[in-house]
Amino acid sequence: MRAELLDHLALIVQEEATDSAAPKTKISVLRKxxxxxxxxxxAAVKDLYFFTSGEDLYNCYQANMVELLDSVMEFAQLHFSNRQKMSDLLDEMSFSFSRLLLNLLAMFRSFLDHGxxxxxxxxxxxxxxxxAWQAAQSAEYDGYVSYRFFSNLRNYAQHVGMPPLHFSVDQSTEREGIRxxxxxxxxxxxxxxxxxxRHAREDLINGADKVFLLPLLDEWSHCxxxxxxxxxxxxxxxxxxxxEKILSVRTEFKVGLGGSIAMMPEPKISEAGQLNLGIRYLPEHKAQEIAQGTFLNALKDY
Structure with missing residues (x-):
């Protein structure tokens, strides 16, 4: 069945609210x-997903990383507050750290596979x-112990079980706070x-008895x-x-700078007397960000 054709351009403007009235949305059908x-x-709108899907996966990875690091701070706060018995707290946080690390490893694998x-x-x-994408992955794998470690740890989690993460609390009278x-x-x-x-095994054999998580996370994040x-x-x-196609629509169809442009099918009134507009906005803001390299510029220091 053929999809409904969005063959009308519309300009949508939301007026500011006043003290006595809620904001109003004005829709002007410009032309067919x-x-x-x-x-x-x-087609141009659909094509933007090729870029934004990668951006979305990046944001998911970052959210998982933040959640893992925040959990460390949460543990410190709970430890100081003494709101839970230490044994219960240790069991709870041990599971939480391993779970969050597992989520992070899975999200990273998804990013690579989807890409x-x-x-x-x-x-x-x-x-x-x-x-070029394969070469970029190989460069990180060959150049960084952390990348090799977490790549293999993800396989460990898939075939063995939860990452066997251990944690300890060091509270010294010689300094403030806990480690x-x-x-x-x-x-x-x-x-x-x-x-x-082979290389990850050599890294482990030639390394220390303990593999510290946080320094590796920092290096891996840069990778x-x-x-x-x-x-x-x-x-x-x-x-x-x-x-460029999306950003040219205003000029091509002589639309002013105000409001948002949308596409919609032929407006229809339903049997219940309701007007069905089927509005889909043109992602002008996202197109402008891509044109200006906003996302890539945020990564230029890595």
Whole structure:
């Protein structure tokens, strides 16, 4: 069944509220466009998802990272407040830390897999774009212990179980506050999982008895941000023609600068007497952000 054609341009303006009245939304149907014009605009809008889907996955990863780090602060606050028995608190936070780390590992794997799938669908597996993405991942894997560790830890979690994260509390009379240790035991990791990659296994064998989480998280986060910058640069270049199409609509159809542009089908009145508009806004703001490189500029220091 053919999708309903959005063949009308509309200008939507929301008036400011006054002391005596709520804000009003004014919708002006500007004109009907041809089927070819409508299809071109709708295709450009759909194409922006190629970029924004990567941005959404980045935001999910970041939210998981923030939640994990916030949980450490929460533990410190609960410890000082003595609102729970220490044994109960330790059991609760041990589970919480492992769960949040598992979520972070899964989100990172999703980011890599979705990125590879998106580039393969759009450009092909033998394309320069996909090869550049693979090279970027290889550079991080070859260059950073943290990247190798977390890549393998994700496989550990998939095949063995929850990440075996241990934590300790050091409260000294010689300094204010407490020190929270989050770490893995090297021998436990190696004995529980036999499929560490060769380089990751060497990292563990040649390293300390304890693998401290927070310093590795910091380095790994930098690796992640470089990968985000790499793939989003590819995505940005790919959608730039669609960005320009969306940003040209006002000029092409002589629409002023005020309000928001939307597309809609032929307005219809239902049997109940209600007007069905089916409005879909043009993502002008997002297109402008992509054109200006707002997201990529935020990653330039990594």
């Amino acid at each position: 466009v041809t089927e070819e014009q409508a299809a071109a605009i709708q 590879s799938a998106a580039l393969t669908r759009r450009f092909g597996i033998d394309s320069p774009e996909f090869r 929270i240790g989050l770490d893995f035991y090297r021998d436990e990791l190696l004995s529980n999982y036999s499929k560490w990659s 992640f941000h470089r990968l985000v910058r790499s793939i989003q640069s590819i995505r940005s270049d790919a959608v730039m023609a669609s960005v």
